[in-house]
Amino acid sequence: MNRRSFLAGTACLTASLGAPAVLRAQGSVLKLGVLTPLTGAGSQDGPRMLKAMQAVVDEVNKAGGVLGRQVALIVEDDQTNPEAAVRAAQKLVGVDGVPVIMGTWASAVTSAVAPVCWESKTALMTVSGADSITQLPHQGYIFRTQPTTTLQATKHAEYIASTGAKKVYYLAVQTPFAVPMKDIMANVLSGNGASMVGGLVYEPSKTSYRSEIDRALAAKPDMIYLNSYSPDVTVLLKDLFRAGYTGGRLTQSYAYNTKVAESLPAEVTDGLVNVQPSSDIDSAAFSLAQKRLGLEAPDSYEAQATDWASLALLAIEKAKKATGTDIRDNVRAISQGGGTKVGSAVEGLKLLREGKDVNYDGVSGPCDFNEKGDIIDCRFRYGLAKGAKIELIKVV
Amino acid sequence: MEIYILSISIIACIYAIMALGLNVMWGMAGLVNLGLVGSMAVGAYTSALLTTSAGVSIPLGILAGIVAATLFGAVLCLITSRLKEHYLAIVTLGFAEAIRIVASNEIWLTHGTDGISGIPGPFRGTVTTFQYNLIFLAIVAVIALAVYVFCQRILYSPFGRVLHAIRDDEVVVGVAGKDARVFKVQAFAIGSGIIGLAGALYAHYTSFIAPELFVPLITLYVKLSLLAGGVGNNRGAILGAGLVIIILEGTRFLVPYIPYITPPQGAAIRELLLSAGLLIVLRYRVKGLIPEAHDHLTVRPAVLAEAALRRQPA
Amino acid sequence: MEILQLIANGVMAGSILAVPAIGLTAMYAVLRFPNFAIASHATAGAFAGWTANALFGLPILPSLLVALLVGGLIGLVTDEFVLKPFRKAGFITTAIGSLALTIGLENVVRLFYGNDLRGYDLPLARDIVVAGIHVGPQQLHNIAISVAIMALVFGFLTFTRMGKAMRAVADNPQLADIKGIDARTVGRIVSFMGMGLAGIGGMLIGLDSSIDPMTGFRAMLPIFAAAVVGGLGSVPGAVVGALVVGIAEELSLLALPASYKSSIAFLAILVILTLRPQGILGREGN
Numbered sequence: 001m002n003r004r005s006f007l008a009g010t011a012c013l014t015a016s017l018g019a020p021a022v023l024r025a026q027g028s029v030l031k032l033g034v035l036t037p038l039t040g041a042g043s044q045d046g047p048r049m050l051k052a053m054q055a056v057v058d059e060v061n062k063a064g065g066v067l068g069r070q071v072a073l074i075v076e077d078d079q080t081n082p083e084a085a086v087r088a089a090q091k092l093v094g095v096d097g098v099p100v101i102m103g104t105w106a107s108a109v110t111s112a113v114a115p116v117c118w119e120s121k122t123a124l125m126t127v128s129g130a131d132s133i134t135q136l137p138h139q140g141y142i143f144r145t146q147p148t149t150t151l152q153a154t155k156h157a158e159y160i161a162s163t164g165a166k167k168v169y170y171l172a173v174q175t176p177f178a179v180p181m182k183d184i185m186a187n188v189l190s191g192n193g194a195s196m197v198g199g200l201v202y203e204p205s206k207t208s209y210r211s212e213i214d215r216a217l218a219a220k221p222d223m224i225y226l227n228s229y230s231p232d233v234t235v236l237l238k239d240l241f242r243a244g245y246t247g248g249r250l251t252q253s254y255a256y257n258t259k260v261a262e263s264l265p266a267e268v269t270d271g272l273v274n275v276q277p278s279s280d281i282d283s284a285a286f287s288l289a290q291k292r293l294g295l296e297a298p299d300s301y302e303a304q305a306t307d308w309a310s311l312a313l314l315a316i317e318k319a320k321k322a323t324g325t326d327i328r329d330n331v332r333a334i335s336q337g338g339g340t341k342v343g344s345a346v347e348g349l350k351l352l353r354e355g356k357d358v359n360y361d362g363v364s365g366p367c368d369f370n371e372k373g374d375i376i377d378c379r380f381r382y383g384l385a386k387g388a389k390i391e392l393i394k395v396v
Numbered sequence: 397m398e399i400y401i402l403s404i405s406i407i408a409c410i411y412a413i414m415a416l417g418l419n420v421m422w423g424m425a426g427l428v429n430l431g432l433v434g435s436m437a438v439g440a441y442t443s444a445l446l447t448t449s450a451g452v453s454i455p456l457g458i459l460a461g462i463v464a465a466t467l468f469g470a471v472l473c474l475i476t477s478r479l480k481e482h483y484l485a486i487v488t489l490g491f492a493e494a495i496r497i498v499a500s501n502e503i504w505l506t507h508g509t510d511g512i513s514g515i516p517g518p519f520r521g522t523v524t525t526f527q528y529n530l531i532f533l534a535i536v537a538v539i540a541l542a543v544y545v546f547c548q549r550i551l552y553s554p555f556g557r558v559l560h561a562i563r564d565d566e567v568v569v570g571v572a573g574k575d576a577r578v579f580k581v582q583a584f585a586i587g588s589g590i591i592g593l594a595g596a597l598y599a600h601y602t603s604f605i606a607p608e609l610f611v612p613l614i615t616l617y618v619k620l621s622l623l624a625g626g627v628g629n630n631r632g633a634i635l636g637a638g639l640v641i642i643i644l645e646g647t648r649f650l651v652p653y654i655p656y657i658t659p660p661q662g663a664a665i666r667e668l669l670l671s672a673g674l675l676i677v678l679r680y681r682v683k684g685l686i687p688e689a690h691d692h693l694t695v696r697p698a699v700l701a702e703a704a705l706r707r708q709p710a
Numbered sequence: 711m712e713i714l715q716l717i718a719n720g721v722m723a724g725s726i727l728a729v730p731a732i733g734l735t736a737m738y739a740v741l742r743f744p745n746f747a748i749a750s751h752a753t754a755g756a757f758a759g760w761t762a763n764a765l766f767g768l769p770i771l772p773s774l775l776v777a778l779l780v781g782g783l784i785g786l787v788t789d790e791f792v793l794k795p796f797r798k799a800g801f802i803t804t805a806i807g808s809l810a811l812t813i814g815l816e817n818v819v820r821l822f823y824g825n826d827l828r829g830y831d832l833p834l835a836r837d838i839v840v841a842g843i844h845v846g847p848q849q850l851h852n853i854a855i856s857v858a859i860m861a862l863v864f865g866f867l868t869f870t871r872m873g874k875a876m877r878a879v880a881d882n883p884q885l886a887d888i889k890g891i892d893a894r895t896v897g898r899i900v901s902f903m904g905m906g907l908a909g910i911g912g913m914l915i916g917l918d919s920s921i922d923p924m925t926g927f928r929a930m931l932p933i934f935a936a937a938v939v940g941g942l943g944s945v946p947g948a949v950v951g952a953l954v955v956g957i958a959e960e961l962s963l964l965a966l967p968a969s970y971k972s973s974i975a976f977l978a979i980l981v982i983l984t985l986r987p988q989g990i991l992g993r994e995g996n
Contacts, residue, residue, distance in 0.1 A: 038663035039817070043825040044922065047660040076648070077663035082511075082609045086602055087407065091648060094400025108606035111513050115603050119525045120399070132510050174500055174969045176510035202968040203497075205928040207726070207915045210719040211960045212968055214712075234827055235919040242837045242846045263829035263920050428802060475980070478987050485744055485805060486938045487983065490976030493931065497973040619806050664820040671814030678807055679795055 030069040030322055032057070032312060033076070033092040033122075035113065036103030040080030041204070044230050045254055049103050049127075049305035050075060055292045056309035056345055063346045066313050067320065074098060080105065082112035089113040093120045099316070099324040102308040104128060105301075107176050117141050122324040123331075125308040127254075127301055130176035134372040140328045142373040143311070145304040145364050147277050149177045153184035155380050156225070156250065156275060159396065161192035165223035165248055169216045170199035171236065172227035181227060197221055204232055213239045223248040230260045241268040250275060253383065253390075257299035261388040269385045273393065276300035277364045278381035281395040284343030285363045297383055297390045298363065307362035310345035311335060314360055317352045335360045336368040402529035404645055406601055409536040410594045412637035415621040416540075416547050416630060417590030423628035424556060425583035426563030427473070428484040430615055431492030432591050434472075437499060437610040439465040439592025440599040441506060444515045447600075454516055458596040465592020466585045473584035477577055489612060499607040511606025515599050532601055539597065540634065543590055547630045550586070559583050617644070624677045643673040715843055716960040722849040724936070724956025725856045726918065730911030730929070731936035731948040732863055737904035739880035739943035741897055743797065743804040747788060748908045748933060750815030752926030755781030755909020756916040757819055757828075764831045770917070773830075774855065774910055781909020782902040784815070789901040812927070820923040827920045830913075852914050859910065860949055863903075867945065876900060880943065932959075935975040939982050941992020950990050954978060 034053060037046035050073075057071045065071055074096045078085035085104070092098050093116060100123040104110040107130035114133065117124040118141045126133070127146045134144055147155075160168055168189055172178035178201045186196040198219040202212050213236065216224060224240070226233055226249060233255040240249065253276035261269060276299060279285055289298045289306050298306070312327055314334040319326035334348065339357030342348040348358045360367055365378025383390040414432065421427040443461035446452040452460070476487055499506045506512070518535065520528055550556045561569045562576050569576045599605045617640050625636025647669040651662045730752055737745050758780030763773035792811050796804040837844040867873035878886040879896045887893060911933070912926050919925075932955055940951025955975045962974040982990060 034659075038660045038825070039667060039820065039923075041924070043660075043820075043924075044827060047658075047825055050659055075659040075662070077659075077666065080608075081611065081613065082604070082606060083614065087404065087645065088648070090400050090403045091645070094397055094403070106608065108509065108511050108608040111511055111606065112602060112604045112609070114513075119528075130510055132513065136513055174509060176508065179503075200968055203971045205924075206971065207919050207929060208719070208723050210722065211716055211963050214715055214719070215963065215968075218712075230827055231920070231922060231924075234829070238834060238919065241834055242848075243844065244836050259826050263827045265829075265834050268834055422802075430805075475984075479983055480987060482738075482742075482744065482801065482942055483938060483983055483987070483989070485802065486934050487976075487979055490931065490935065490979055494973045494976045497970060501967065501969050616806065616809050619802075620810065623803060623806060660824060661821055664817040667817040668814050668821070671810050671817070674810040675792060675807060675814070678803065678810065 028069060029072045030066055030316070031072050031074050031096050031098050032309070033096065033098030033101040034073050034103045035076050035078050035085065035088055035092060035101045037080040037105050037109075038075075038077040040078075041229075041231075042078075042080040042105040044259075045105055045301050046077075046103065048257075048259070048299070049105075049301050052289070052293060052298070052302040052305035053102060053309040056306055056313070059292065060313055060345050060349065063349070066317050066349065067322065071313065078104060078106075078109050078113075080109065082106075082108045085109040086112050086116060089116045093117070093122050099123065099322050100125065100308075100312045100327050102126075102312065103305065107133060111136065114138055114142060117324075120324070121328075123312065123327040125312070127304050131180065132176065134374045138373065140371075140373065141324065143308075143331060143369060144374055145277075145307055145362075145367065146300075147365075147378055148374050149181050150184055151375075151377070152277075153181045154188050155396075157185040157188035158192060159275070159380065159382065160223055160225070160248075160250060161189055161194040163223070163248065166194050167197040167219070167221045168194060168223045168225060169197055169219055169221035170225050170227065171212065171216055172199070172201050173204045173229065173232055174201050178227065185225065202232075204228075206232075207235065209236050209239050210243070212236075213243050213245075217243055217245055221247060223250065226251040226255065228255055230255050230257075234260060234264060237264060237268050237272070248273065252276065253297070253299040253381075254301045256385065256390075258295060258297060258388065258390060261385060261390065266387045270387070272385040274299075274383045274385065274390060276303060276381050276383075277375075277378040278303070278395055279343075279361050279363065279365055280379065281381075281392075283361065283363070285361060286343075288344050289363045297392075300364065303363035307360075307364050307367055310348070310360060310362060311367060313345045314348045314352065314358065317349050332369055334358050336366070399526055399529050402526075402533050404641060406529065406533050406536050408638050408641040409533070409540045410598050410601070411618060411621055411641060412634040413536075413540050413543050413594040413597070414591050414618045415625065415633035415637045416543050417587045417594065418618055418622050419587075419628065419630060419633045420547060420550060420590065421469075421584050421587030423622065423633075424551065424563065425559040425580060427580060427584055427587075428481045429488045429584070429587070430485045430612070430619070431472075431488035431490070432588075432618060433610045433612065433615045434488075434492030434495040435465045435469055435588040435591040436595035436598070436614065437492070437495050437607075438468045439589075439595035440605050440610075441499065441512075442592070443596035444512045444599045444605055445505070447516055448512055448514060454518060454600055458593065458600070461596035462589045462593045465595065466589030468592070469588020470581050470585040472588070473581045477580065489615075492610070492612065492615065496607045496610050499610070506607070509607060511604055511608075512599075513604045515603045515605065517600045517603055520603070536597055536601070539593070543593070544630055544634060547590075551630065555579070555582075620674050620678065624674075624681055626681075639677060640674070643670060643677070647673065711842060713961070713964070716963060717957055718843045718845055720957030720960035721953060722845065722853065722956075723960065724953040725853040726911065726914045727929070727932055727936045727956060728949045728952035729856050729859055729914060730908045730933045731940070731952045732860065732945055733904035733907030733911065734933060735937045735940070735943055735945060735948040736863070736876075736907075737900055738937070739945075740876060740900040741789075741797065743801040743808070744934065744942070745793070745808045745904070746805060746930065747785075747793070747808040747812045747815065748905070749926035749930040750812040750819070751781045751785050751905040751908040752912030752915070752929060753816060753819050753921070753923060754784050754912070754926075755906075756912035756921045756925050757823055758909065759913035760828055760830060760916065760921055764828065767831070770830070770832060774913055777909040777913040778906040779909075781912070782906030785905020785908070786898060786902045788815070789905075790898070794897075816923050816927060823923065825922060827922050829920045830917055832917060848917065852917065855910075855914065859907065863907075863945060872896070872899060931972065932975055935979055938979055939989060941989025944989070944991040944993070947989055947991030954982070954990070
């Protein structure tokens with residue numbers, strides 16, 4: 001988010017607070033909630049997601065807003081801590097009355113604020129990976145754009161096997177999805193002519209992983225799958241380089257994005273493959289996001305954040321009302337089905353105003369949700385690290 | 397708005413209960429514990445597991461949580477009884493971290509980092525969210541009051557006077573024929589049990605717990621609550637908890653008025669304000685909002701006890 | 711063989727912990743409280759060193775000096791204006807104050823530098839293999855830096871007037887006062903030195919990994935574990951403690967899942983303190 005847009009947002013907000021109630025009823029500001037880690041373990045990712053959401057909101061505001069109202073993001077820091085996050089969510093819901101909360105990152109934070117959301121009939125959009133989240137009794141209020149463990153593990157393992165790698169080692173930070181993902185990958189690999197030669201779940205935030213790497217290399221892998229976040233992956237990549245490992249490395253795009261690339265020497269990262277959920281290769285949404293964010297390769301979280309803001313705004317326009325229940329009931333009406341395919345909120349809003357049906361295909365995938373709030377399917381975009389750049393390999 | 401205020405008040409009451417528990421071990425008996433979040437975790441996990449997996453009722457679950465946390469406190473105190481207090485600070489901090497690591501790893505028991513969701517709350521789901529928060533606030537306020545009365549009773553009981561004596565000069569207590577260790581273990585266990593009660597209440601209020609909840613930051617907030625309100629003073633513990641929550645939540649509303657900053661910078665400034673607020677409270681209320689002397693018990697504040705301990709050649 | 715490699719890895723990890731642990735233990739010896747602010751000062755030092763190295767193009771050694779100066783100066787100022795008033799209220803109050811301070815300072819760094827990861831401008835070298843054990847040239851370099859710093863600290867404490875005064879105050883403040891040693895000056899110097907070492911420690915950690923505003927906080931508990939295991943207040947103890955913690959954590963991989971690693975540091979504390987309540991090299995009465 002740039003300074004000017006933030007100021008504009010704040011100015012709109014303060015103006016609306018100061019304006020008499022009668023005036024506010026008409027063209028008042030539509031507030032959407034953002035609850036994302038700006039401090040704590042997730043703080044490398046929260047600001048990027050926020051930037052992506054703000055970019056969509058700015059674009060929509062410039063094109064006239066939603067339901068004739070300007071949109072403002074009300075941002076709270078979840079501190080990557082479930083206790084602080086619950087207090088922040090209570091504030092967003094209780095004081096600001098937002099219809100949607102977007103941006104929770106840690107699975108524990110999402111699980112903690114989820115009851116606050118469904119009890120107050122507020123939609124919740126998240127990247128958290130724990131499969132248990134969408135199994136909560138959330139009455140349809142949770143939308144997760146992050147592919148499920150099964151979908152990711154299956155597709156990633158198939159890709160790894162297709163590269164000709166035979167012996168895969170799995171290194172993951174301790175998360176709810178670390179072990180389930182390993183088991184699924186091991187299965188898929190062995191069905192595709194490769195095998196998992198070992199796996200290790202390690203503790204986050206250590207300053208060195210030399211011994212863990214030694215363990216992994218003792219299994220003589222030709223491909224290592226790094227399932228973790230950027231601070232740890234940075235250390236792991238350095239320690240892998242030091243240990244003389246020259247085989248393949250695959251990691252998530254949020255763990256290795258262009259920002260992280262800048263902090264590492266090229267010889268450490270060259271040849272690394274990163275992966276993210278994506279739409280088709282010629283997706284309009286992706287190229288729009290590239291332009292909007294000024295990034296050659298927006299990563300998985302930036303992609304998903306773009307989609308939350310777009311989905312929420314389109315659902316509100318479709319419902320002609322802006323409550324959490326309206327968003328819940330209309331997300332599927334604008335994201336899947338037979339409507340005109342659109343890749344941006346502005347485009348979709350225009351069609352909706354003309355009374356046409358739309359089908360939003362986002363940056364992170366087609367954004368078609370099942371009844372639990374998980375995405376049904378998506379493709380995966382593989383990128384190759386070359387210097388500080390990430391070059392597209394393919395989308396499958 | 398009403399639900400937000402109710403919810404924040406509930407959290408404040410839970411902090412107050414923890415501060416009261418800490419006061420029994422630290423304020424009354426002078427026992428250092430930087431790992432009270434470990435007791436909170438034990439209470440929360442016990443009650444959460446029993447009510448979700450074993451079909452135990454909420455009151456029984458909470459009771460079991462208290463018992464488990466009490467036992468945990470007794471064991472921790474026995475293990476560390478030989479240690480000097482400066483070391484205790486680090487050891488107890490480490491112990492709480494170890495609890496968190498165990499809760500993350502022993503998935504068969506604790507569901508690991510997935511956490512436990514769907515922990516029942518009284519009447520949750522059958523009443524509106526507003527009513528639920530109102531009911532819970534009433535329950536938690538009554539419990540906080542009961543704990544306060546209980547702690548006042550301890551303070552003025554013969555038991556409490558022995559604790560004070562231990563805090564001020566352990567050697568004298570030994571000379572008087574009392575086994576100081578027994579009293580210390582009891583004080584630590586009672587304090588730990590009260591903190592466990594707070595943990596169980598938190599679990600039933602929010603319906604979800606996970607290892608990541610039980611971080612040293614909560615210990616810091618509770619410690620600061622007691623320091624701000626006055627160590628050794630039960631009313632101060634409650635007042636201090638309220639003050640800490642006001643600082644925690646109040647900073648949220650100040651930040652949007654600061655111009656020319658991005659939200660990540662705003663988050664940094666909020667934490668900065670929080671830190672400054674807590675330091676200022678600590679600095680200008682080192683003896684607490686309500687100094688202990690007002691309780692008509694002629695005991696020296698904990699700070700003097702510390703000084704006395706430090707002077708002693710061991 | 712794996713055991714030897716694990717021990718080597720532990721020594722590499724421990725030697726980096728040793729530098730801030732010395733700072734912590736020296737401050738404890740004189741000022742008598744566990745200073746949790748060491749976390750944020752390590753971060754501040756790491757960022758100061760990064761600014762000198764990556765922005766101004768200074769080599770690593772002069773950048774380490776910048777980390778020392780900035781860490782030390784912030785330590786001096788914050789101790790004088792924030793922590794000192796707490797000291798007469800007792801060690802726990804001061805320790806809690808230092809925890810609150812560390813949150814504040816971490817966020818000053820965040821305010822100016824943001825959350826993004828940053829790496830030093832330093833080419834990475836592959837490990838070399840010595841007698842079947844592989845070690846990193848950068849890690850050997852770090853060990854050399856740590857050893858040099860330890861030697862300097864020992865020399866300072868043993869041979870200089872101020873070093874002797876510092877030990878005198880640590881041993882017996884009242885007696886030192888009678889002898890005309892100004893405890894306040896000694897306190898200031900130890901704050902500068904201790905936090906300067908924390909700053910260097912932060913940068914050494916960053917050279918191995920990368921830095922962000924949480925760098926110091928992540929390392930705080932192992933640093934404390936090192937100082938406590940070795941005996942609070944003992945400078946050689948801090949070195950021994952750092953090696954014990956470093957090696958114990960790596961060796962734990964033989965018996966436990968890697969996700970239990972840091973609980974081993976606490977187990978080490980508990981075992982050693984149960985056998986020797988004052989820590990390995992700590993003296994009775996400390």
